[in-house]
Amino acid sequence: MGATMTPYDARSGRGARRWDRGPGRHGCVTRRLRRGWGENLCERQAHSMPVTNVDCSSALASAFDCQGFAHALHPLVCKIIGAEPQACRTHFRRLDERVTVYGASDQAVIHIELMIMSGRSEDTRAELGREVLALARAHTADAPRLTVQTSVLVSEVNRRTSAIHTEPGRKAG
Template sequence: MPQITVDYSSPVEDAFEVDGFARALHETVVDIAAAKPESCKTLIRYDCLSVFGYEDPEEEGHALVHVTIGLLAGRDEETKARLTEATLELLRRYIEPEDGITLHASAEVRDLDPSYRKFER
């Protein structure tokens, strides 16, 4: 915990400073949600083809980024909302799309299901 997933699409792959974003996000999660730094884990997935509305995907006029942060239950809604807003602010800072590209960025913070388990070796 926390379990973080970042999904992002073309055409921002060259405009997204992924490493810096992930480090800054970990610091933000520690600061806002009282997570332990060594517990922050982020899976970053690049999607080479995303579809927006009725647009031809080959036109690449839109880029999608979505961040999901899963936390163990116990944080209040205000904390989760602050973390969501901070995540969006980091996306603004670490992604600068080219002219003509509309960036659709979103984030959510949710409680992990009570069935969540993990192991380390």
């Protein structure tokens, strides 16, 4: 990462006076000090935690390959937001019960929620949503005689109000 920001000292005139913001790689915000010092948030965000939750109707069980979708999703997310592949997590939940207005049995639902660390631009989040929607539609195109409603929600996780910890594996015995 870049240099650490030092507080401004009015007596000596040293340190940071203000941050300049500008777009960085992968649509994230880059902060630079006016004097050229600073830190690139993009480097920190490369270690972010993209977590994807996929809720899908049980009617899609035979038509939707969860493993295949996840293996196609992770490189796509990494390409768009600059995350590292080992940081990607995808959880799948089958929906056994759902209620529709007219009780139609030929309808299925797939809802995808992507949680990424804050700092990406609105354009980057929108691109991610569009690309994931296209990927999901491609993976559900073979659903026999089903009307599939697909939705994608890209949400940001606030760095200040979230906590992430990875416990290293322990040796048995």
